[in-house]
Amino acid sequence: MSRLNNIFLKYKNTSAFYFVIATLVIITVIIIELYFFIPLNKNINKEQNVNEIYFAANISHAHKKIINRFNKINSGKIKVIPIDLSFKTFSTNDRKELLTRSLRSKSDRMDIMEVDVIWVKRFAKWCLPLGEYFSKTEREKFLHDAIVSCFYNDSSLVAVPYYFDIGILYYRSDLLKKFLNYKKIESKLKNSITWKEFINVSKKIKNYKNPFYIFSAEDYEGLVCSYIELVLSQNRKFFSKHNFDLTLPESEKALTTLVNFVRIEKISPPEVINFNENNGYEYFLKKDGIFFRGWPNFSKDNKNLYQDYSKTKYLLKAALPHFEGTKPAYTIGGWNLMVSKYTSKRKQVIKFLKFIISEQSQKIHYEEGGYLPALKKFYEDTLYLKKFPELNYINEIQKYGVHRPQLEDYTRISDIISYYIRKAIKGEITTKAALNEATNLIKTNRTIF
Known part of the structure; x- marks a missing residue:
């Protein structure tokens, strides 16, 4: 509970408004930590043959639409269950601590997670190497500034880009x-x-x-x-x-x-x-x-x-x-996807991972959530750029993008x-x-x- 104590100490001397907000954050953290760290009865799900995948992310409307599409396509076989680490409730640092605690506990209550691009090297030891699942051709479809953050020791692919960001x-x-x-x-x-x-x-x-x-x-x-x-x-x-x-x-x-x-x-x-x-x-x-x-x-x-x-x-x-x-x-910011090496549903998780970074899913994520695509295609398609000229501007300012130290x-x-x-x-x-x-x-x- 050290993280909870830090949150409390951080906010206790601020105005009443911020103290109330901090209290709500603490309650939410407790609920999510209980979810991650207290084993639940695996037989609760009546759909005995359904493989449940737990996905931790900031679950926006666009996320929900993509998850629902996947669940519908794979009905009766795979079901993605979202764990909402909302930006409205958790700062970037709060999310980092929650994910770290879950991974350290070797919990299988989280199979796939959305991570800040700068966390990849820290989380690599707890996550599944993905090189065998993504060919060189597949990797080259991503923006260079997005895929470059997905490697550990400059060679081992341990994450894939989900969406791109820039200040x-x-x-x-x-x-x-x-x-x-x-x-x-x-x-x-x-x-x-x-x-x-x-x-x-x-x-x-x-x-x-x-x-x-x-x-x-x-x-x-x-x-x-x-x-x-x-x-x-x-x-x-x-x-x-x-x-x-x-x-x-x-x-x-x-x-x-x-x-x-x-x-x-x-x-x-x-x-x-x-x-x-x-x-x-x-x-x-x-x-x-x-x-x-x-x-x-x-x-x-x-x-x-x-x-x-x-x-x-x-x-x-x-x-x-x-x-x-x-x-x-x-x-340069953005969020990548990583797979816990403690997952017991590797095949199903990789299937969902490929689905959520597909061109169609990236299109939904951008058009409905405003999250910048990580795939090059969106920045090279003249018809799409005409429809969404903002991406032309992102192309221009990306030339001046800088990476935080990858350590x-x-x-x-x-x-x-x-x-x-x-x-x-x-x-x-x-x-x-x-x-x-x-x-x-x-x-x-x-x-x-």
């Missing part, structure tokens, strides 16, 4: 039109303006009292993505060359920028320290914010989170800003970085002290908790 900037077009020469600023935004220009825009509308820029500064992976984008825009080889020496100038500039957004320039409200992507997105819309750092699927995946379509219809996507004199950098130990390092970045943004520690302490913990192989 992006949302803005409210209706609000920008009220204050600025919209056509001029729109063109600049699409091509990535500098952070200096971005801050100058905030000064031009200084009489606007609502939030200018919302980013996620809770202690979790989303904050690390923002930091890494700022570091790698200055030096693409920073982490491979300097081995997580965060005291160097590029790192200091990145963290200083995030701190200044809140404490000096005040283009971001102090509340961002409590935000993951989902509650940040909700706050952004409720408070009529102008800009928001997110992921391309937000406008569709979160449509049930915030119901005021009079606002969401004005949400448009643009490229994240960059430092003057540097190239833009957008974190088995990455999640430990990420937890340290997010903890100290947040402390600096809160003003509890200086930028230099935060980076010194984070570097020391990373180099000495220690953890935060």
Whole structure:
């Protein structure tokens, strides 16, 4: 229950609203952990010949449709049972801990799971090698930036891409039109303006009292993505060359920028320290914010989170800003699929795995859920691109995509970085002290908790 204690301690000193949310998260975690770790009577299912497959993921409407199609086709033989680890309830870090506990317990209550691309190397020891099930031709159908995250030790295929993601900037077009020469600023935004220009825009509308820029500064992976984008825009080889020496100038500039957004320039409200992507997105819309750092699927995946379509219809996507004199950098994300090596239904799980990454399933996932396809075909089909021009834009910004360090130990390092970045943004520690302490913990192989 250590994870539950951490959640409680993390939220107990925040406002009543966040305490209530944290309490609900704790209750949900308990229920799901009981599901994973307490053996159930396998004979409950009256369909004696049906092989049940347990699939842990953020179960959206699109997921449900794909699962229902598979279950209908395989009726009486295979039944996929979803385990909903909703983004609305669980942060990325919470999901990581739940999956880790299940895999460590060698539980067969989970056969296949959706994992952040950065977890693959950590989870590889608990998951099934997939090389024999996917030929070279099948692998080459995926985007390079998607399939590259699916290997362990650069050769063993242990995951397959489910959907692609990349950091992006949302803005409210209706609000920008009220204050600025919209056509001029729109063109600049699409091509990535500098952070200096971005801050100058905030000064031009200084009489606007609502939030200018919302980013996620809770202690979790989303904050690390923002930091890494700022570091790698200055030096693409920073982490491979300097081995997580965060005291160097590029790192200091990145963290200083995030701190200044809140404490000096005040283009971001102090509340961002409590935000993951989902509650940040909700706050952004409720408070009529102008800009928001997110992921391309937000406008569709979160449509049930915030119901005021009079606002969401004005949400448009643009490229994240960059430092003057540097190239833009957008974190490549996405979610892969991995199969537990403790599954007793390998044949049936592989059948479902191939079904869920098929062209038809990817089409449903994108068109109904907003999740970017991981297959190249969608970005090369001129008729499809004409129907969904957003994918043309994703093609363009993908040229500036950057990967987080692909390390088995990455999640430990990420937890340290997010903890100290947040402390600096809160003003509890200086930028230099935060980076010194984070570097020391990373180099000495220690953890935060």
